[in-house]
Amino acid sequence: MPDQVERTVVVTGGSRGIGKAVCLAFADPHTSIWFNYSSDVSAAVETEKILREKGARAHGVKVDVRSEDQVKAFFKTLVAEYGRLDVLVNNAGITRDNLLVRMKEADWDGVMDINLKGAFLCSKVAARTMIQQHSGRIINITSLVGVTGNAGQSNYVAAKAGLIGLTKALARELAQRNITVNAVAPGFIDTGMTGILDETAREHILSQIPLGRAGSAAEVAGVVEFLASDKAAYMTGQVIHVSGGMYI
Numbered sequence: 114m115p116d117q118v119e120r121t122v123v124v125t126g127g128s129r130g131i132g133k134a135v136c137l138a139f140a141d142p143h144t145s146i147w148f149n150y151s152s153d154v155s156a157a158v159e160t161e162k163i164l165r166e167k168g169a170r171a172h173g174v175k176v177d178v179r180s181e182d183q184v185k186a187f188f189k190t191l192v193a194e195y196g197r198l199d200v201l202v203n204n205a206g207i208t209r210d211n212l213l214v215r216m217k218e219a220d221w222d223g224v225m226d227i228n229l230k231g232a233f234l235c236s237k238v239a240a241r242t243m244i245q246q247h248s249g250r251i252i253n254i255t256s257l258v259g260v261t262g263n264a265g266q267s268n269y270v271a272a273k274a275g276l277i278g279l280t281k282a283l284a285r286e287l288a289q290r291n292i293t294v295n296a297v298a299p300g301f302i303d304t305g306m307t308g309i310l311d312e313t314a315r316e317h318i319l320s321q322i323p324l325g326r327a328g329s330a331a332e333v334a335g336v337v338e339f340l341a342s343d344k345a346a347y348m349t350g351q352v353i354h355v356s357g358g359m360y361i
């Protein structure tokens with residue numbers, strides 16, 4: 114007899130990087146994990162395989178978080194299959210860095226649409242099910258720079274600061290339905306997103322980290338796992354920094 118599914122978790126952008134580590138942190142035989150991705154099919158297939166090896170029901174689906182129709186269809190399928198939705202992790206994100214005067218409108222819109230509007234669309238659909246079941250956790254992956262600002266990232270910083278605003282508004286709006294909404298703000302984490310930096314830029318950032326090293330995706334995932342657990346039941350509307358002390 115297959116194990117009973119007790120928990121359904123959705124992770125956007127779960128095929129690689131931090132999202133993949135979050136999926137792994139939730140992987141057990143009683144959990145159904147649904148993650149989406151936008152283009153890298155082989156990474157998604159590999160993540161699905163690893164999750165299944167850990168006994169989880171894993172479903173990697175190509176869903177663009179910018180598309181309301183795709184998002185709605187994705188959530189409809191997963192709720193139809195297991196009848197509930199316990200945790201939503203809004204993690205999908207991109208960077209398109211440039212100085213303000215050189216930034217193209219398409220790069221502003223692209224970052225806003227994926228990093229902020231995507232979280233709005235997914236939260237809106239997920240909240241319907243969570244409200245009905247009178248429980249749920251929404252965890253938004255923002256960024257240290259959404260609090261501190263960063264030159265050359267006005268689009269990304271605005272989106273991540275917006276995500277903190279969304280977190281606080283939804284925390285207040287959904288609390289009476291027993292749904293908590295929190296944000297995790299990573300600093301400099303070793304993933305594909307930061308792998309594109311040249312050695313000089315990397316060394317410069319590392320020199321600003323009190324703990325003296327980059328963080329791992331698993332170290333961010335551990336905090337997400339905590340926020341989704343019973344231990345964090347009385348926390349809502351908070352921003353938890355995971356930055357090696359870059360923000361104190």
Ligand code: NAP
Binds near residue numbers: 128306307
């Ligand atoms: P990553 O390695 O580049 O992975 C990004 C993930 O998002 C991939 O699974 C990607 O799928 C997915 N994605 C991109 N566009 C999407 C779309 N339109 N619809 C659905 N999925 C989409 O990034 P990461 O470093 O793990 O970052 C994850 C989150 O943490 C992001 O929100 C990022 O801003 C935040 N963060 C990262 C750092 C860091 O140092 N790495 C620091 C602070 C905050 P495809 O591969 O198929 O496109």
